[in-house]
Each structure stands twice: as structure tokens, then as C-alpha cells.
Amino acid sequence: MFAEKVIELLKESERNPDTIDQFNDDKIRQILEEMDLLFKMNMNDANATTENRSLWTTVQVRHSALERNKRCLLAYLCSRMNKIKTLRWEFGSILPADIRELLSDEEYEWFSKYSTNLASYMRSLGQDIGYSGIDLTENLKPPKSLYIEVLCVLDYGKLELEDGDVIMLKKNSRHFLPTSECQTLIRQGVLKQIT
Amino acid sequence: MESNVHLDLSDEEEEITAETVLKTLQTAWQNERLAPEILPHHNDMVECMLGQIQHMERNINKLAKTDLRASIHKMELNRIKFVICNYLKTRLNKIEKYCIHILNEERLRLETSTNYLTPSEYKYAQDYLLNIENHIKSVILNKVPSNMQALEMNKIAEYPNLQTHVFLKANEMVNGVVLEDLTGEDEEIDLEEGSQHILQYKPIADLVKNGKVQLV
Numbered sequence: 001m002f003a004e005k006v007i008e009l010l011k012e013s014e015r016n017p018d019t020i021d022q023f024n025d026d027k028i029r030q031i032l033e034e035m036d037l038l039f040k041m042n043m044n045d046a047n048a049t050t051e052n053r054s055l056w057t058t059v060q061v062r063h064s065a066l067e068r069n070k071r072c073l074l075a076y077l078c079s080r081m082n083k084i085k086t087l088r089w090e091f092g093s094i095l096p097a098d099i100r101e102l103l104s105d106e107e108y109e110w111f112s113k114y115s116t117n118l119a120s121y122m123r124s125l126g127q128d129i130g131y132s133g134i135d136l137t138e139n140l141k142p143p144k145s146l147y148i149e150v151l152c153v154l155d156y157g158k159l160e161l162e163d164g165d166v167i168m169l170k171k172n173s174r175h176f177l178p179t180s181e182c183q184t185l186i187r188q189g190v191l192k193q194i195t
Numbered sequence: 196m197e198s199n200v201h202l203d204l205s206d207e208e209e210e211i212t213a214e215t216v217l218k219t220l221q222t223a224w225q226n227e228r229l230a231p232e233i234l235p236h237h238n239d240m241v242e243c244m245l246g247q248i249q250h251m252e253r254n255i256n257k258l259a260k261t262d263l264r265a266s267i268h269k270m271e272l273n274r275i276k277f278v279i280c281n282y283l284k285t286r287l288n289k290i291e292k293y294c295i296h297i298l299n300e301e302r303l304r305l306e307t308s309t310n311y312l313t314p315s316e317y318k319y320a321q322d323y324l325l326n327i328e329n330h331i332k333s334v335i336l337n338k339v340p341s342n343m344q345a346l347e348m349n350k351i352a353e354y355p356n357l358q359t360h361v362f363l364k365a366n367e368m369v370n371g372v373v374l375e376d377l378t379g380e381d382e383e384i385d386l387e388e389g390s391q392h393i394l395q396y397k398p399i400a401d402l403v404k405n406g407k408v409q410l411v
Binding site for chain 1: 241242245260266269270273274276277279280283284287291315316318319322323326327329330331333334335338339340342343350351
């Protein structure tokens with residue numbers, strides 16, 4: 001049946017709404033081939049319809065199948081773009097290698113462009129009053145307390161705090177740090193909050 | 196919250212403004228979070244508050260690190276920063292979601308200089324849409340049969356649901372709000388000052404924008 005593959009594609013990505021899967025290059029190619037085939041068949045029959053009106057319905061059904069394929073493909077891309085956007089807010093402008101692999105080359109390019117655009121917007125904030133911009137990806141959660149206790153999960157090295165103090169982040173060491181300064185590190189998986 | 200702001204300000208006149216600015220910003224934030232569509236920006240307020248934060252940060256740095264006041268003020272600052280960040284972020288999310296719709300409306304509004312977006316938000320929205328377009332084109336549209344290659348913007352656009360219901364509080368007396376009924380019968384109601392209602396968003400959208408009511 002027409003447009004069956006595209007439904008499979010959408011169902012696959014729907015199955016894990018919160019995580020991103022490998023970009024399904026293969027299936028997309030198959031769908032594009034199907035569309036090509038449908039189109040060619042339509043072209044043939046469309047030329048013949050002037051004599052034979054009975055082919056008209058067939059052409060229309062194929063055309064709807066084409067439209068459906070296109071719409072679903074776009075939906076697939078859009079849902080992936082939304083997921084990629086979430087990645088930008090979670091990981092910052094550099095993606096971990098294992099996630100990077102899940103994106104296609106074009107998607108990675110889109111990610112970089114999105115990231116650049118977001119960064120230049122954030123830089124422009126408060127520029128008129130001599131501010132160097134605000135990082136909106138910090139402060140994602142309402143601040144509950146000024147300091148939190150964190151456990152360092154891996155050897156990270158030196159971290160300079162806002163007030164100029166430098167601390168060493170070693171594996172399995174515990175620290176009592178300002179919440180605002182560890183948010184990014186927590187999201188990157190360097191630190192873990194212990195309450 | 197306000198009491199901490201005024202502790203840091205020296206002269207009488209500024210004290211009132213900082214409070215009002217923060218209040219306006221909080222209301223704007225609340226409205227923005229609860230309204231289905233994008234609201235006019237409050238960039239002046241945001242910038243004013245950012246300036247205020249800078250000022251307060253400098254004052255805090257003068258205090259000793261172990262001073263209790265310093266940590267209370269820092270907490271305060273973090274809260275204000277969160278409000279600002281979340282406010283701007285909520286706007287960005289709406290801009291991304293209803294990008295096509297917002298850009299179309301904004302183009303009309305720019306002609307009359309009643310723009311809702313700040314210049315940088317506008318630029319962000321344009322670039323965002325352009326990136327999506329390019330991406331879709333290079334991955335799918337350039338590879339499909341020739342009669343399918345057009346990208347129909349009006350078909351992929353998302354629109355905010357203005358029919359949704361919202362909780363609201365009237366800041367002042369508003370007379371004659373016209374509510375449309377499904378049956379086509381219009382009903383007129385008056386909102387008393389300080390009263391709270393649950394209404395559809397659409398008839399009160401303008402009241403939210405000019406501050407006569409606020410969403411709660």
C-alpha cells in the first residue's frame with residue numbers, strides 16, 4: 001500500500017518521544033523512491049487521461065499518496081528539529097560524541113546554525129546598557145538555595161568561581177558550591193547534586 | 196522581595212522605580228507564561244532591571260563574603276535573574292513555536308510601529324525560520340518529484356489557540372466586555388476592579404496587552 005513506510009518512520013520516532021534516535025537515512029531514501037515511482041506512474045497516466053477518463057481516479061489517489069508522503073516526511077523532520085533544540089538547551093553548543101552520531105550531517109549543520117543564532121540573540125540582550133548578554137540556558141529551574149552540595153563524578157580539573165577562588169574538581173570529591181555556577185556542569189554530567 | 200531591592204538603593208526616588216520595575220516585570224512574566232499568544236515586549240523594563248542587577252552586584256561585592264546580608268541579597272538577585280531569564284525564554288519558545296504566524300503579524304505591525312518583538316527577537320525569528328526552510332529543502336524538498344517541491348508555509352504554520360480559557364484578575368473597572376457565544380448570541384459583562392474570572396482569552400486579549408487585567 002502507498003505511504004506505508006512513512007507511517008512506520010513516524011511511529012518509530014513517536015515511540016521514544018523524549019529521546020532522539022538515529023536519523024533514518026535508509027527509510028527516507030525508500031520513501032523518496034516510492035514518491036518518485038508514484039510520480040512517474042502518474043505522469044504516464046496523466047498523459048493518457050485525455051483519451052481514457054477512467055484513469056483519472058487512479059491518478060488522484062496516487063497524488064494524495066504523494067501529498068501524504070511529503071507531509072509525513074516534513075512532520076518527521078520537524079519533530080526531530082524540536083528534539084535537537086532541546087539538546088541545545090541541555091548540552092550547550094557542543095554535543096557529546098554519542099549524541100552527535102545520531103544526527104545526520106544536515107541536521108548537525110542545522111544544530112550549529114540554531115546554536116549560533118541563539119548565541120547571538122543571547123549576546124544582544126542588554127547590549128544597550130553595556131551588558132555582555134545573558135546566558136538563558138542557565139537558570140532553567142527556579143533557585144531554591146544559594147549553595148548546593150555536589151559530588152564530582154569524573155576528573156574535571158580546575159574550576160574558577162565567580163569570586164576568583166579556584167577549586168579542584170576530582171573524581172568522588174564533594175563540594176559545597178553556589179548553585180548558579182554548577183548548573184551547567186551538572187547538566188554536562190560532571191557534577192551530581194546530593195541532597 | 197521589594198524590601199531587599201530598596202536596601203541597596205541610596206536615594207528615595209530610585210527606590211520607588213526599582214520596585215515598580217520589578218513588579219511590572221513580574222506581571223509581564225506572569226502574563227507571558229499564561230497567555231497563549233505572544234505579548235508586546237517589555238524590553239525597557241528588562242534592561243532597566245539588568246542595570247539594577249549590575250548595580251546591586253557591585254554593592255554586594257563590597258560586603259564581606261561571610262556577611263549574612265551578602266548571601267540574602269545574592270539569593271534575591273538569583274530570583275530576579277531567574278524571572279528575567281524565564282520571561283525571555285518563554286517568549287523565545289513562543290516565537291519558535293508560532294514562528295510563521297508571528298512573523299506575518301509582526302510585518303504588519305512594524306508598518307505601524309506597534310511591534311511586539313524587540314529587534315533582536317525579530318532577527319532571531321527570521322533566522323530561525325530561514326534555517327528551518329533551508330534544512331527542509333536540502334533534506335527533503337530538493338529530492339521529491341518536481342510538483343511536490345514547494346514549501347507551503349501556510350500549511351506548516353502553527354497558530355496559538357486564542358479560544359483557550361484563562362484565569363484573570365481585573366486591575367481596574369472594565370465596562371462592556373463582549374463575550375461571543377457559540378450560538379452567536381453576544382453577552383456583555385463588566386469586570387469589577389479586583390474581581391477574578393475565568394474567560395476565553397480572545398475577548399480579553401487587548402485588556403491584557405494594555406494592562407487593564409492580568410492573568411493569574
